[in-house]
Amino acid sequence: MPETLHGAAEFVTGIGPTHPGALLYLIPLLPLIGAAINGILGYFLQQRFGKKVISFLGVGVLLAAAVVAVVSFFQLLALPSGERTLVNKVLPMISIGSLQLDLTFMMDELSGTMSLIVTIIGMLIHVYSTGYMHDDESYWRYFSYLNLFVFSMMMLVLGDSFLLMFFGWEGVGLCSYLLIGFWYQDQAKATAGMKAFIVNRVGDFGFVVGLLFLFWSLGGVWFGAQYAPVHGLGSDASAREVRYVVARPAHASHGTAWRGDHGTPTTVAVRLGPTVSFRELKGQLTLKNAAGKRPIVDGGEVAVHSRAERGSAAVVKTEPLTLTYGGLANMLVWGIPVLFLACLGFFLGASGKSAQIPLYVWLPDAMAGPTPVSALIHAATMVTAGVYMVARLNFLFALSPGAMTVVAVVGAATAFFAATIGLFQYDIKKVLAYSTVSQLGYMFVGVGIGAYWVGIFHLLTHAAFKACLFLGSGSVIHGMHYVQHHPGHDDPGHGHDAHEPRDLRLEPDPSDPQDMRNMGGLAGLMPVTRWTYLIACIAIAGLPFASGFYSKDEILFKAFTTGNLVAPLAGKLVWTLCTLGAALTAFYMFRSYYLTFRYRAPSKAHEEHVHESPRSMTWVLVALATLAVVLSLLGLPKLWTGTDPLFERFLEPVFAAAALKGFAHASHGLEWGLMLLSVAIAAGGIGVAWLFYADEQKTAARLAALKERFAPLHRVVFNKYYVDELYAATVLRGTHGLARMLAWFDREIIDGLVNFCGWCGRVGAWLNGKIDEYFVDGAVNLVADIVIGSGQRLKRMQTGRINSYAYGVAVGVIAIALVAYFLPGVLK
């Protein structure tokens, strides 16, 4: 079908024309090749040629993929705004009825941004890993998994359909499981991997349910007879009829008029009907007629072009026809709008992958994996997949304000709730984990309130500063590693993270390299780590001139003014939760900074053992810290520059077609006020952290007094509100009870049936044996017995006496003679 058509069109659609992007397939393929080689041959390569080869391969493919991604991104940038969609159709996969599913990669502004995040931050973390994992025996396995992860993530990001996204979605879940349980000899780590996997299954279930709702609602009602044989082609199974509408792309980028080639208005073909392709879905859901009505969503008539295809060739062209649509927005299931249900399903999937309430519990445990994995998968990329999905489906979520409200409120609640848990954690990685959960909540707030670009912008900045924080913590753990082998502690750990932190113990374990109470005063010993960590802390806390400020402040501002939720009050509630969360974020991040790098003078043992990490690790930290600052440039607010932020303008075509109500107009004064408030709140959080954690000698007493006063509250928060225990008491116990019941059923009923079948078989065999014994063997023995018996009797005739034989001969001859004489006919 021609993607671009010339001529007049009465419809307007949200999709624009596409351009070929022949290189896109390389971005997932290269890491896959690396994963395959390292996975299959890695062990031998490492034995034979050493770890250098593994590093070269693992980092090399990522570097190549990053180069391809950058080249494709620039190819994208060179296109005029509104046409920035590269499509690379690799293989046709499934063709059923009017559904056509291809292995197609698509890069638009959104997936281009994600590609850059995944490949570039992924590459940096690969480089960092060469230093961090250097002493691990399973080095090759680690890089194989890491490459496989990048492959899956790129399938998720670049796939142009739900199915490809789901493939990647499951793939990253698998890699997450494999890497959390990377040191699988440790029971706790293996369990953490399983926990992540199982919690994600719940979300994946939601994803599939949402997809089925959507697919059913697109196909079940609209076309009754779409699978009928195509006229003129008989019952040729490979032929199918495709219905489409010629529409004009609604390009709304800053008033630049849509320019078609040769001055004619350019149109695109919008395919109708059930689909799993994002582009086809977006095309039909954003379809508007000249009066601004949306026939597919609200109901109405559409003049449909129809064409029959066999394979890729058009065979028969049928006459145009007009179809009447009932309207997707009016469809109800159990009295609930189907769009709301579909969005809710997708959001359940997103909240599993992106660790939102109620499915966030796996992410803190996921810190059992190697620290670079925590940085790449559990902070920068995989956990943002849910945010990406909601942003990708902006046109769908925008149709259901209820679903958007759910997204925003759940995001805000998570942002606040996780931040409170982060307040009193002592494990440095746990602090960062809860911080990640909290920050993901902010991203969901961004995409939930309809400010999609800010959600993605926060995703981008968070990827940089959180990766920097995680890698900084990894560097610290790397330095603190010696405490595991401290005299008096024989801990047979597997690696840097071998020591599973005991959250529920208030006293520090002196052999735990991740416990911040064992640190303190590392600033002078690890200067690069310290400074980069500080910069990233400033960024996440939301102080101006670091990237976090611009993304978070914009989210808060948009939440305050949003009109896209079911009630204006919901926006205010979200804003309140997020603002409180921002204060807590600033506090706990600087608490972790003080406890790790300041707090007290370094101990003798620290001075002796702790040293700055190798160059492969530190320069990655520097690169990420630089990014954490430089990315600010993409999001300088309109208040400062007078124009919309660069990133907003860049992403606008992706989100322009979403049917949003928009944001309330706010005066400059209000905007300045909110901005200053959030700066003040961040500074306040930092100040409180300084007050209690700046110096052990001055502040410890103050802290102890406060803890004394709020002891019960502290205990509850310190124990993470007992949510894990709650899940253990409800979900886990329920599951175990169910499992026990099923086990009983299995043992008593199923095994009984199986045993009965076995018993039946045995009886049958016994019967068969008897039949064999008595009938078959009997017949055989009977024959033998007859032969033996007759032989016994006949042998008497053999007398051995010549005379009797002679008699016999004579008698026989005489008998024959007589017969021959009297009965001549007998012998003839």
Place this chain on the structure above:
Amino acid sequence: MSLAHIGLHHYLVVSALLLGLGVLTVATRRNAVALLMGVELILNAANLNFVAFAHFVEGKVGGQAFAVFIILLAAAEAAVALAIVLAVFRGFRTIDTNATATLKE
């Protein structure tokens, strides 16, 4: 009754008598040598038949030729049989055929 009246029937009667005597000898005597003698009688009965038929029916010498061969064969047979009898005697110290029936079981 002259010799000229002697015809085929006469020879056949003699031959039948010889055969009957031979068979009787073989059937009744238990001495191995006597058995051999009975066998010789049977063979000679056959010889007589051959010669008689050749003379009265065929008119050529085919029967005589058979008779000569049979005499030759009988001599050979007698030689072999007597050797066996000698061997039997050496083993059993008797040539009673009933006493030597050890192969029957």
